[in-house]
Amino acid sequence: MLFHVRMDVHLPPDLDPEVRADVVAREKAYSQQLQREGKWPHLWRVVGEYSNISVFDVESNDELHELLSGLPLFPYLTIRVTPLATHPSKVPDPPR
Ligand SMILES: O=C(O)C[C@H]1C=CC(=O)O1
Numbered sequence: 001m002l003f004h005v006r007m008d009v010h011l012p013p014d015l016d017p018e019v020r021a022d023v024v025a026r027e028k029a030y031s032q033q034l035q036r037e038g039k040w041p042h043l044w045r046v047v048g049e050y051s052n053i054s055v056f057d058v059e060s061n062d063e064l065h066e067l068l069s070g071l072p073l074f075p076y077l078t079i080r081v082t083p084l085a086t087h088p089s090k091v092p093d094p095p096r
Pocket residue numbers: 007009027028029031043050051052073
């Protein structure tokens with residue numbers, strides 16, 4: 001199942017710089033692990049914003065919730081999820 005996910009990051013400006021660096025480093029490691037596993041196939045920066053547009057490829061709503069709530073940045077994120085379905089006009093991918 002594919003989900004479009006937008007994450008807006010709201011780190012408090014007065015957050016201790018060491019805490020900030022730690023949570024950002026843990027977020028990077030966590031996201032890169034999910035990318036390697038194929039569960040987070042798209043991760044794009046929104047131009048001019050501390051936000052990303054992502055696509056997750058997971059088995060269920062519950063799995064997506066588990067992955068998102070495990071993000072180290074989760075307490076600082078506004079997350080909007082859009083479930084994706086196949087478009088009837090989509091040309092099939094060519095065989096590999
Ligand atoms: O920077 C962000 O958009 C938030 C988050 C998503 C992946 C990551 O490493 O940080």
